[in-house]
């Protein structure tokens with residue numbers, strides 16, 4: 001086959017996949033073994049026991065195929081064997097939010113069917129499952145169905161027990177997988193982290209089968225005290241699908257936090273309704289892997305930023321989902337953590353001097369030629385209140401800690417059902433222009449963010465998640481010329497920025513993988 005016809009065939013295959021579910025084809029375990037030994041042993045181990053070289057760095061750990069546990073399957077809850085289609089789908093699409101990659105770019109359809117045959121043989125599965133999930137008749141989503149689903153979700157704490165009142169997974173419960181690994185209930189407002197998609201039919205399937213090997217139970221099991229009928233499961237599935245926070249999805253083209261100019265006082269608290277009027281921008285948080293202690297098991301994944309300014313001050317609202325409020329010394333928090341708990345935190349990084357042109361941003365914590373300011377908020381501990389500190393940094397080794405109050409830098413935080421919100425405010429200008437950024441309108445100001453989840457493997461210091469550099473713009477009152485010029489410059493740099501954002505995306509994938 002020529003390269004070109006191969007490409008055409010591949011494209012055709014891709015089109016077929018998109019058109020509908022793949023049709024099961026018999027694979028050959030012997031051929032699957034060859035591919036497996038080349039592609040899969042690094043994580044899943046030579047004998048399929050989930051003990052490959054990468055094992056220690058991954059959470060969730062690579063699956064032990066000899067256990068026979070398949071999480072995302074359409075066979076009945078009391079049937080361990082997955083269908084060939086189920087296994088094929090996970091190999092083809094990967095499992096979002098875990099290190100399990102999608103193989104559709106690298107392997108042919110036949111390769112993947114061969115792998116299905118080989119992987120299933122580790123648990124001795126040689127027959128198709130005897131029973132599949134009963135879908136009855138699908139109930140289309142509607143306001144009424146969603147409302148019924150919400151009731152069932154909350155009744156007797158059915159789902160709330162683990163997923164929390166708002167579905168963000170913030171219930172105070174300690175959960176483990178069968179391999180003894182720490183697991184977290186899914187944040188149901190973030191559909192891009194679902195292993196099996198948030199299409200109502202997929203959600204219905206998960207509620208019906210549970211997620212084997214984890215504490216997510218089956219609600220089709222007649223012996224379950226909280227069981228649901230087929231009809232009820234459709235309502236719950238429609239409700240869960242409706243929880244998706246689409247405004248918090250990352251749009252790689254949104255690289256600028258736009259601050260509106262307001263008359264009068266700025267909102268000083270996170271829950272001030274005036275924040276609703278400003279445009280949120282959401283960025284990907286990736287694990288910090290540049291500093292001395294590299295970090296591979298992040299829990300925070302995105303941060304949403306809003307900003308406003310008036311004639312005196314600038315204020316930023318930083319918002320991120322964190323299932324645990326980490327307060328060292330706090331009983332509830334300590335019950336949940338595996339390692340000693342550290343404070344939750346968030347930081348904003350800004351250059352001391354706004355670059356005259358949009359320079360290619362630099363990583364790390366500044367350097368001698370490019371000093372930065374870091375505004376760092378920490379949640380405090382049982383005996384001590386939350387704190388805000390100001391750092392002047394010229395790189396990892398040259399950091400000066402200063403008194404935030406001296407420059408009028410202040411924060412206010414709130415935590416509610418799995419979401420932190422922190423407002424940071426500072427005067428536009430300070431008396432130390434050589435040390436502090438002096439904000440001006442109409443210029444693209446580089447800005448980067450970092451977050452710490454103190455309940456996740458004691459994140460502190462250089463162990464945290466972070467964004468790459470983005471921009472912040474204090475939008476001048478409408479119609480001003482400088483903005484037009486600035487926007488033109490911004491467009492010129494957009495290409496470069498998109499590249500940067502994409503590398504950050506890849507860094508996430510890589511960060512999760514290795």
Ligand code: HEC
Pocket residue numbers: 036039040041042043044054058060061062063069070071072073087090091095098099100101103115119195513
């Ligand atoms: C970089 C590590 C990594 C590599 C390489 C990898 N996997 Fe996985 N795989 C994982 C992890 C981690 C999980 C478990 C995810 C979870 O439990 O949510 C997993 C789970 C699976 C599952 C279970 C699906 C289910 O429904 O439970 C299958 C099947 C699978 N992998 C097949 C493969 C095959 C076949 C290959 C090689 C072509 C492969 N994996 C390569 C990390 C990897």
Ligand code: HEC
Pocket residue numbers: 060071153158159160161162163175183184185186188193194195196197203206207211214215216217219236240
């Ligand atoms: C005892 C705790 C517990 C209860 C009760 C529970 N869940 Fe879960 N749920 C989990 C855990 C843990 C996970 C993540 C499992 C994993 O690690 O993959 C999860 C994952 C999920 C997922 C993600 C599926 C995917 O494709 O990734 C959905 C959807 C879900 N649960 C819905 C529900 C609904 C709806 C209910 C109530 C009818 C419910 N859960 C009740 C613990 C629970």
